[in-house]
């Protein structure tokens with residue numbers, strides 16, 4: 001039952017001089033969840049609470065039955081995170097080594113790691129780059145590598161925080177197409193690209209740290225655009 005449920009009960013996140021999330025309660029079961037809202041509204045903070053990178057100051061969070069504050073190891077296996085800048089999450093010197101990293105950490109047998117890495121690189125069109133130094137990849141290839149390295153760990157949820165922000169139109173389409181159309185995992189997509197948000201099953205809107213609107217993406221986006229047009 002709790003397999004694909006994300007639940008927030010009266011969650012607040014306070015930093016030293018700022019409250020970034022205020023009394024957020026929501027229950028999410030949809031597969032594609034868009035998160036929109038103005039700069040500084042709390043979107044990234046919300047995203048980071050999902051895998052325990054940020055811990056709630058108040059309230060309860062459950063992600064697929066896991067409490068990220070109390071079970072940080074379990075939640076990091078369950079929740080994969082993609083950032084705007086893939087350079088921040090590529091760890092190893094070559095493409096194949098980077099993809100293998102999470103499996104090595106789990107202590108899987110060498111032969112299984114090799115087979116899974118080969119299959120994943122093929123899937124992402126990175127097979128020819130297997131032994132290339134990662135700094136030789138284009139930004140689009142780096143974002144594909146970051147995704148590949150996350151998905152090989154078989155997370156149940158992928159949180160993507162502005163994953164197309166640094167990409168050109170063709171690579172944005174490629175990454176967005178994968179996340180929105182091909183990827184079987186549940187997705188939380190933080191984005192300022194409202195066309196991507198429109199392709200999700202539900203949109204959440206944050207303003208001033210509050211969950212200010214939610215529902216079908218079309219109407220939520222229309223209300224957001226209307227508010228943004230106000231002087």
Ligand SMILES: Nc1ncnc2c1ncn2[C@@H]1O[C@H](COP(=O)(O)OP(=O)(O)OP(=O)(O)O)[C@@H](O)[C@H]1O
Nearest residue numbers: 015016018019020038039040041042043044045046
């Ligand atoms: N680690 C931190 N310490 C102090 N304040 C923080 C921290 N992280 C975020 N904030 C503050 O919390 C608020 C919400 O930030 P958050 O990054 O969640 O917004 P956002 O909606 O993702 O913004 P953007 O669209 O600009 O990326 C901001 O005012 C930000 O300055």
